[in-house]
Amino acid sequence: MNAVKKAYRINVALSLSNVNADFLQLILCMMVSHYIIANPLYGAALFLFANIWTLYFEGNLRRLSSGAAPRKTNFVMWILLSASVFAGLALVFLYPIVMRAPGTNFVSFFVLLIAARSVLTWKVNDALSKPGLARRIYKGLFQILFFVPCLAFAWIIDDEPVMWMTLVGYALTGFLLSYQSSTMASLSKYIANTRRDKLHDIFSxxxxxxxxxxxxxxxxxxxxxxxxxxxxxxxxxxxxxxxxxxxxxxxxxxxxxxxxxxxxxxxxxxxxxxxxxxxxxxxxxxxxxxxxxxxxxxxxxxxxxxxxxxxxxxxxxxxxxxxxxxxxxxxxxVSDRDLHFRSMITQIISVIFSNAIMLCVVTVWVFVIPASxxxxxxxxxxxxxxxxxxxxxxxxxxxxxxxxxxxxxxxxxxxxxxxxxxxTPTKQNLRSNLVEKKRVKFGVKILAFFVRPFLHLKVSGKEYMEMEHFPSVFVCNHGIIYGPIAAVIYLPTYFRPWIDRKMVDREMAAKEMYGRFIYRIPLLPPKAKMRIARLLAGPVTWALNSFNPIPVEKNNLRNVMTTFDDTVKVLSEGDNVLIFPERPRKVKRGDKMTVEHLTDSVGRLFTGFANIGRLYYETTGKCLRFYPIYASKRNHTFRIGQPVVFSPDNDPHDEKQRIADLLHDKMLELAE
Missing domain, CATH: 1.20.1250 (Growth Hormone; Chain: A;)
Known part of the structure; x- marks a missing residue:
């Protein structure tokens, strides 16, 4: 089995050699064109034109409309192919007359020679059935046979270094083409036999x-x-x-x-x-x-x-x-073969698109740049x-x-x-997220990308996380805003966070932000401060909602029970949950009372969150694990502790208090 996998990886690597050889053949055509007519872009444009149509026909991409590619892709491809035809006609027939460059015939011959060699090499590789050494010998003989017209072409080059570079470059690219697997023919057969793309309706x-x-x-x-x-x-x-x-x-x-x-x-x-x-x-x-x-x-x-x-x-x-x-x-x-050929199709389409775009651009340059x-x-x-x-x-x-x-x-x-x-709930959740078309909110990805370079936290305790016991609940300190940001970026697993309902609604978030800190901005009237709060509330709620949060409301019993029900449902679907149950302390700012969290320690925890363990056990029969986490701004650390496991044998009230007390003690230990 390992030998088969190794052979398959080798074939995949070799299948890319024709694209790699393309760049070298492009450079070769440009050098010849530069030497003969003093315009390397002409050789580049001719090669791009030849390469586009070689890949299109040899890859059987004309059959993509049968379902192997989206209609939009085919429409754009036809536009680019049509544009390439006009560009090719202008290069072959118009350029020699307008620019008075009779040497273009030699450049055209060389490009045609390279294109013909590519096509025939793919066909010979596919047709040869001789195994081992005999196959390699036949491939070598074919390349030697095709080397003869290049040798004749080299006699017109007076500069000896250029002549040898042309011959060596031609031989090297022929070697790359010769020893690739016959994937173009295999891709052509795959597209012809594919009635339906198995992955076309999977959103991700x-x-x-x-x-x-x-x-x-x-x-x-x-x-x-x-x-x-x-x-x-x-x-x-x-x-x-x-x-x-x-x-x-x-x-x-x-x-x-x-x-x-x-x-x-x-x-x-x-x-x-x-x-x-x-x-x-x-x-x-x-x-x-x-x-x-x-x-x-x-x-x-x-x-x-x-x-x-x-x-x-x-x-x-x-x-x-x-x-x-x-x-x-x-x-x-879906087999590895399906994924391999789907990747090949994407790669070939990208080469055709890029070559066609480049051909249109270079064709303009060919005529305009020499005239400037x-x-x-x-x-x-x-x-x-x-x-x-x-x-x-x-x-x-x-x-x-x-x-x-x-x-x-x-x-x-x-x-x-x-x-x-x-x-089943986990499968439904995965299907909803990965298979069905769903609006993906990527505020969290942008936040993590820009914030992570400024935190540089040392993560420890990942060894305590046992994925076979997931889903679990992660309990983290707040530290004003440091804890939530650090947890979002450094918690090494998937989760959905509890977030205050006020912070996921724009208008409510604006009022909350105004009451917490914006009212303290000096020299501004209250209306201007409220406008600032509303402006800030937009991106804040957008980013928080991209976490797919579980909204929490503490002052309404019915909404609190809804939060617990939603949390148990999320856990049943296989998602972990992140919560911040730390009690804020009341402080006086000027003539107004407000609340804030400790920045260098852990305040007492609300105990109500621990009811999740009992509700989850009643729903699934499994004992939930609660992981303590402490994010330290002072020490630049993010520490994960050993979990506290829910015990169904204890009295519900005592168990709730036990979980909260143990987590608080463990978080204090992590803070030291």
């Missing part, structure tokens, strides 16, 4: 597909833009420039692959936050690479760009595998190079924020699929 997968598609378009566009920028930034032809670009491409791709393997081997957690951080690094690197001229500066920003790319691709690869579990919740059986007679690339073209990839990456980040399959939902999903919490 659709969000992931969009996130993956736009990220890969951005990554591909970013590479293409930078290659074109570097080639045109040196008007005088230099073969060394293309060598450096080829080395850079190989280094970036190898680094991304090695990073992914290292992460998988070490078992590091790859979350949506890592994706967003990677996107931020990639965007920063993209912006700065176009501005820095020095070697060390360019190397640094290129390194940051590459590390961001590695983070993005690693998260995408990891998340793709999780949808096998999500499909189970939806009542579908400027030694530098005009600002409008440089800004396009930066803005287009960044725009697509920002769209991808938007879908990442909408993704309901975050790390906490994944933990819950793992518990269900592994049988540690296999009950």
């Amino acid at each position: 997968y659709r969000v992931f597909s969009n996130m993956s598609l736009y990220a890969q378009i951005a990554l591909s566009l970013g590479v293409l833009m930078y290659i074109c920028y570097v080639s045109f930034s040196t008007p005088a032809f230099s073969s060394d420039t293309y060598v450096y670009m080829g080395v850079w491409i190989v280094a970036v791709l190898l680094f991304s692959e090695l990073f992914t393997k290292l992460v998988n081997r070490r078992g590091w957690i790859l979350s949506l936050n890592i994706f967003i951080v990677g996107a931020a690094m990639w965007i920063t690197g993209s912006l700065m690479m176009f501005d820095f001229k020095g070697l060390w500066g360019s190397t640094f920003w290129a390194g940051l760009w590459g590390f961001g790319l590695a983070c993005i691709t690693s998260v995408l690869n990891r998340y793709n595998g999780d949808f096998k579990m999500v499909a189970r919740i939806a009542g579908r059986k 007679h400027t030694p530098e690339l005009p600002w409008v073209f440089r800004s396009t190079m930066v803005q287009l990839p960044v725009l697509f990456m920002l769209v991808s980040v938007f879908f990442a924020l909408r993704q309901p399959l975050d790390e906490r939902s994944r933990q819950k999903l793992l518990n269900y699929t592994q049988g540690t919490n296999n009950n």
Whole structure:
């Protein structure tokens, strides 16, 4: 079984080699075009045109309308394909006449040679049935046969270094194409035989597909833009420039692959936050690479760009595998093969989209830039190079924020699929969150992303958390607002918090914030202070509601019982609950009495919350666990203590008091 999995991973890695080879073949075509007609962008545009249609027909993407892709995707694809046809006609027939460049025939021949080799290599790889060494020999002989016309083409190149670089580059890319598995033919058959996409109506997968598609378009566009920028930034032809670009491409791709393997081997957690951080690094690197001229500066920003790319691709690869579990919740059986080919389809579509967009842009540049007679690339073209990839990456980040399959939902999903919490309410809850279309409020994700770098808390006590005993209740100190923020960011599991009902309603939150601290703002009339409270209440309630909270009202018995009923229901569905039952102390501020929580200790706890243990036991027959937590602003720590377990044998009133007292004592110990 391990050998089969290893072989499958090797095939997946090899299946990407045709896309990796594309970048090297693009650089090769640009070098030839730069040498022959002094315009590298012409060779780039011709290669992009050929690559678009090669991938489209060899991948059998014309069959996507049968259900393998959304209608919107097909509509946009047809627009881009139509635009690419007009661009290709302009390049082949209009450019030689307008620009008076007869040498374009040689460039066209070389690009056609590369495109034909790609198509025939895929077909030969699929047709060869000889196993082992014999198969490799046949592939080698085929590449040697195709090397002959390239050898003849090289005789027209007078510059010896360029001639050898052309031959070596042609042989290297042929090697990459030759030793890839025949995945294009397999993908074509898969699309032809797929009557219905098993994942098309799963909301979390659709969000992931969009996130993956736009990220890969951005990554591909970013590479293409930078290659074109570097080639045109040196008007005088230099073969060394293309060598450096080829080395850079190989280094970036190898680094991304090695990073992914290292992460998988070490078992590091790859979350949506890592994706967003990677996107931020990639965007920063993209912006700065176009501005820095020095070697060390360019190397640094290129390194940051590459590390961001590695983070993005690693998260995408990891998340793709999780949808096998999500499909189970939806009542579908999805194999690794299905996920592999769905990922391939997204990748091929992203390459076609990015190539088509780049082709349209470069076709304009081909005609306009030489006519401008400027030694530098005009600002409008440089800004396009930066803005287009960044725009697509920002769209991808938007879908990442909408993704309901975050790390906490994944933990819950793992518990269900592994049988540690296999009950009907949990399945219904997961189905509602991950399968059905649901509005995802991502205020909590934005809050965690921006606040976490400023806290730097040391987390301890995670070893006390026993997932097989989940769901549980986490009891945390308040510390004004420090405790809730720290718990939201650092509690290493999924949960739903108790939040005061006043703070999840905008108008009530405005009055509460006004009565707590805004009234103390000096030199402003009461009406202005109330306006400030209403302005602040909007984002506060938006962020709090994104936690999917359990509203709490303390002064109405009927609403208190509703809170307990909702909490037991949430626990029965498999969600943990986070509460802050600390009693605030009354203090006098000026001529007004208000309440506040201790910042360096733990106040007495309300005891009513412990009734959850009895109600949950009556509903499920299971003994609930209460975990004490203390977040220390002074020591920069977030400590989780050993749980207190509900005992059904005790008197209900005594048990309630026992749980509250034990938790209070444990929280005081954690505070020391």
